[in-house]
Amino acid sequence: MEKESFSADTVDTKVIAYDILLFVGFYVTGVVILTAACSSRVHRSWNWYMAMTFWNLSCVEHLLLLSRQTGPQPPYGLCLIGAAFVYSAPSASAFATACLVVQFYATIHEVLLPRRGLEKLVSRTLSTAL
Secondary structure (H helix, E strand, C coil): CCCCCCCHHHHHHHHHHHHHHHHHHHHHHHHHHHHHHHCCCCCCCHHHHHHHHHHHHHHHHHHCCCCCCCCCCCCHHHHHHHHHHHHHHHHHHHHHHHHHHHHHHHHHHHHHCCCCCHHHHHHHHHHHHC
């Protein structure tokens, strides 16, 4: 097998495409969050807002190094903040999504089997855990 060689143009094109996808993800999640927050007819749980906010911040973490991905080394402070985000954001996003799934399960369980109080218990437990 031959090793794939990367030219500077190929790497720059891939980095630009990645940055564009990050901007699109940031913009779309931001629009969805703002639409839900400003609409009087759309009701979302606080877990949904938390999960969407963490996914939006996941885009921001990678955009911190915009235009410094292939060029000169970024300042130390920016690297430190970027490293903190890169290592913490995926686990925070996963935890927020897991909380959303647990609350979704409890809500569906409450609708199907009322008078058990599981949704209130889960909501209270998750709010104290955070």
